[in-house]
Every structure is written in structure tokens, then in C-alpha cells.
Amino acid sequence: MDISNRMALEVPLISARYARRFIEFMERRGVKRSALLNDTNITDAMLDDPDASISMQEITSVLKKADWLMNDERAAFQFGQQLDLPSHGLLGFAVLGQNNPRQLISMIVQYLRVGLPLMDMELNSTGPTFNIRLLDTWGLGELNPCITKMYMGSIHRVSAEVCGHFDIRFAFSARRDANSWQSLATDCEFHFDAPCNQITMTLKGQPSQKDNVGLQFLLARTRKLAGQQNGQADETLMQVREMIMSQPGRPCTTGNIARRLDISTRTLRQHLASAGTSFRELRNEIRENFATLYLRDTNVPLESIAEKLGFSDQASFTKAYRSWTGKTPGDARKQSQKSH
Structure with a gap:
């Protein structure tokens, strides 16, 4: 493994809450916490800190110990099932x-x-x-x-x-x-x-009727909007959303998307207008959502976030984020850390 890969393994990337949940899962199966954390730098204080992050190297060390201690090959899947929204x-x-x-x-x-x-x-x-x-x-x-x-x-x-x-x-x-x-x-x-x-x-043809009130509201609102919009325009809107969301860091232009959909840029604009939006509004909405997610729930540097979201530099990202939210990315991250 070269030096860059070794350095990447040591960067704190993964929220400690995942490690805490996994260790609690293993404890319920009779595996002592000390057996998993031995020879690692993970402490109880880190596991209890909502803002702490753990490196790939530390996570894999814990998982290697746990893997051979699991007496059921399905256990890892069962742990994944506990990671709900x-x-x-x-x-x-x-x-x-x-x-x-x-x-x-x-x-x-x-x-x-x-x-x-x-x-x-x-x-x-x-x-x-x-x-x-x-x-x-x-x-x-x-x-x-x-x-x-x-x-x-x-x-x-x-x-x-x-x-x-x-x-x-x-x-x-x-x-x-x-x-x-x-x-x-x-x-x-x-x-x-x-x-x-x-x-x-x-x-599903019909949404699931679970006790998740927020999701029920989302689905009900979506059905109402879908009934009000032109079917073809609505389908185009969903396709454009998916294209932007699937590759948020790549150059994304109206012409580019129109070519991928095999329609003219004029038709694309008309469909999005019928759906009550525009390409610019759509792209900015998605960029803002992802930027806020990165800022509040990760320690990814601002420069890297800017690159991932397709900005030419950090200054351009900061200017855009301020125009969307009224805050700088740095202020948003600090505010999130204080609220935890």
C-alpha cells in the first residue's frame, strides 16, 4: 500500500455513531466491548461524542475482530437492518x-x-x-x-x-x-x-402505510403534486433530478442533460417550466441540499465539498451557499456543531 493510501486510511471519515451502534449490537450478542476496542484508539468518550469521527483503519480493525466473533453469518445483515432513517x-x-x-x-x-x-x-x-x-x-x-x-x-x-x-x-x-x-x-x-x-x-404501486408520519406526509404531497402536473413534464423533472443527484460533482448544463434525454434544450426548458421550476433552480436546490448535508453531518473540508458539488473553487461555493441560505458554509458548520 502506498503512502497516500495509508494516509487516507488514517483520516477520520466515519461518524462515531455507527461504531457505537455496532458495538452495542455486538454487546447484545455477548461480545464484550473491550474485546472489540482492544489495540485501537477508539475510546468511550469518542463513541459518546455526536461530532466525533473515526478513521477507516480503526473501523476495519473493529470489524475484523467482530467478524470472527459473529456466530451467525447473517448477523452483519441484521445489523444493517437496524440502521433505519x-x-x-x-x-x-x-x-x-x-x-x-x-x-x-x-x-x-x-x-x-x-x-x-x-x-x-x-x-x-x-x-x-x-x-x-x-x-x-x-x-x-x-x-x-x-x-x-x-x-x-x-x-x-x-x-x-x-x-x-x-x-x-x-x-x-x-x-x-x-x-x-x-x-x-x-x-x-x-x-x-x-x-x-x-x-x-x-x-411500490401504492406507498407503504407505516407509522412514519413524516414519510406519509411526503408521499401524500408527492401524489397531489403529480396529479397537478403534466405527466411528461413530471417524468422529465424526475429524470433531470436523478441525473444531477447521481453525479453532483460533474459539469452539468442544460445542453448536457438535454442530449442525455435525447430532447432539445428548448423542450427541456418547457418541460421544467410546466413542472414549476427551471434547470438553474433545480440544480441549486440539489446543490444546497447536499452542501448542507456535508456541512452538518461530515468533517469533509470546504474545499473538497466545493469540488464534489462542481464549483471551480471554495470562494465560488461560499458565495453560492451564502446566496441560498444567508450563511457562509463555515458559519453553517459551526452552528450545527453548537446545536449538538
């Missing part, structure tokens, strides 16, 4: 602020890339069907199955509000049979020894 911090609030249930899937992928960057994800959609492929960018080796199961469990949990059937494929073997795995989630089909790790899911 509130467990991901601001993810729940960010998701509930979106205007369409389709955006839930895109927001999950984008947030996990930032808040829990143990793996990267590749999102594709065809109509109401979404496919998320997990990508091992860290070279996790023997830990790949464990972390993959955690991600799959959490993606299933937070997506189940708006998606129905799930097809989960693991690129490794299992000792237990498919029925044993399916007992964890009756709406899932599990497959092993697949070419890659991926989950495929389909939006």
Missing part, C-alpha cells in the same frame, strides 16, 4: 424534505457515499426499477462480505418504505440456505456466488 442522522430529515419517493433511493446512495464511505455505490434505474451495485474501492479483502451485508441490510431497511420486491445478490458463498436468509426479510430474494454485489428493487 433516524439512525443515519440527517439522512432521515434530508429524505423527508424531497419532493418525490423516487428521490429516496438517490438520496440514500449519495448520503451513504458521504456519511458511511466504507464502500462506493453505482446507481442505475429503468422506469420504477432501481439497481445499486456495491463497489469495493478500499480493497477490503476478507472484510468485503461483512461490510457488504451491512450495506444491503440498511439499504433494504430504508428503501422498504417505498419499494416492494428486493433481489439481493452477493458475490460470495453462504453456509445457510436461502430460506434461512429470507426469514430475515420476507420481501427479499437472496442469491449467492453472483458476479457482483448488487440489490435490485422496484417502487
Whole structure:
């Protein structure tokens, strides 16, 4: 491993709340905290600090110890299932602020890339069907199955509000049979020894009636808006949103998006106007949402946030964020830290 990779492993990237929840999960299974934290720099004070972050190196050290202590190969998936919307911090609030249930899937992928960057994800959609492929960018080796199961469990949990059937494929073997795995989630089909790790899911025809009042409100509002808007314009709006959200750091212009949709820029503008917005408003809304997410729930430097969101430099990002919110990015981050 070269020096840059070793340095990356030592950077505090992952919120301590995930480590705390995992350790509590293992404690309920009879594994002592000291056995997991031994030979690491993770302290109880860090685990109890909502603003603390832990490095990839420390997280993988804990997971390696836990992996061989788990007496059930399904345990990592079960832990992932416990990571519902509130467990991901601001993810729940960010998701509930979106205007369409389709955006839930895109927001999950984008947030996990930032808040829990143990793996990267590749999102594709065809109509109401979404496919998320997990990508091992860290070279996790023997830990790949464990972390993959955690991600799959959490993606299933937070997506189940708006998606129905799930097809989960693991690129490794299992000792237990498919029925044993399916007992964890009756709406899932599990497959092993697949070419890659991926989950495929389909939006429900009718939203789930769970006790999540905020999400019910979101879905009800979305249905009302959808009924008021032109169908073609609404579909274009959703497609443009997904394109911007899936690659927020790349140059994104009206002409670029129009070419990808195989329509003229004039038609694109007309569709967005019929949906009550414009390309500029849409892009700025998405940029603001992601910027606020980065600032409040991560320690990512301002310069890196600016780059991820497609700004030429930090000064341009600061100017834009001030125009959106009335605050500088630095002020927003400080205010968030004080409120915790």
C-alpha cells in the first residue's frame, strides 16, 4: 500500500455513531466491548461524542475482530437492518424534505457515499426499477462480505418504505440456505456466488402505510403534486433530478442533460417550466441540499465539498451557499456543531 493510501486510511471519515451502534449490537450478542476496542484508539468518550469521527483503519480493525466473533453469518445483515432513517442522522430529515419517493433511493446512495464511505455505490434505474451495485474501492479483502451485508441490510431497511420486491445478490458463498436468509426479510430474494454485489428493487404501486408520519406526509404531497402536473413534464423533472443527484460533482448544463434525454434544450426548458421550476433552480436546490448535508453531518473540508458539488473553487461555493441560505458554509458548520 502506498503512502497516500495509508494516509487516507488514517483520516477520520466515519461518524462515531455507527461504531457505537455496532458495538452495542455486538454487546447484545455477548461480545464484550473491550474485546472489540482492544489495540485501537477508539475510546468511550469518542463513541459518546455526536461530532466525533473515526478513521477507516480503526473501523476495519473493529470489524475484523467482530467478524470472527459473529456466530451467525447473517448477523452483519441484521445489523444493517437496524440502521433505519433516524439512525443515519440527517439522512432521515434530508429524505423527508424531497419532493418525490423516487428521490429516496438517490438520496440514500449519495448520503451513504458521504456519511458511511466504507464502500462506493453505482446507481442505475429503468422506469420504477432501481439497481445499486456495491463497489469495493478500499480493497477490503476478507472484510468485503461483512461490510457488504451491512450495506444491503440498511439499504433494504430504508428503501422498504417505498419499494416492494428486493433481489439481493452477493458475490460470495453462504453456509445457510436461502430460506434461512429470507426469514430475515420476507420481501427479499437472496442469491449467492453472483458476479457482483448488487440489490435490485422496484417502487411500490401504492406507498407503504407505516407509522412514519413524516414519510406519509411526503408521499401524500408527492401524489397531489403529480396529479397537478403534466405527466411528461413530471417524468422529465424526475429524470433531470436523478441525473444531477447521481453525479453532483460533474459539469452539468442544460445542453448536457438535454442530449442525455435525447430532447432539445428548448423542450427541456418547457418541460421544467410546466413542472414549476427551471434547470438553474433545480440544480441549486440539489446543490444546497447536499452542501448542507456535508456541512452538518461530515468533517469533509470546504474545499473538497466545493469540488464534489462542481464549483471551480471554495470562494465560488461560499458565495453560492451564502446566496441560498444567508450563511457562509463555515458559519453553517459551526452552528450545527453548537446545536449538538
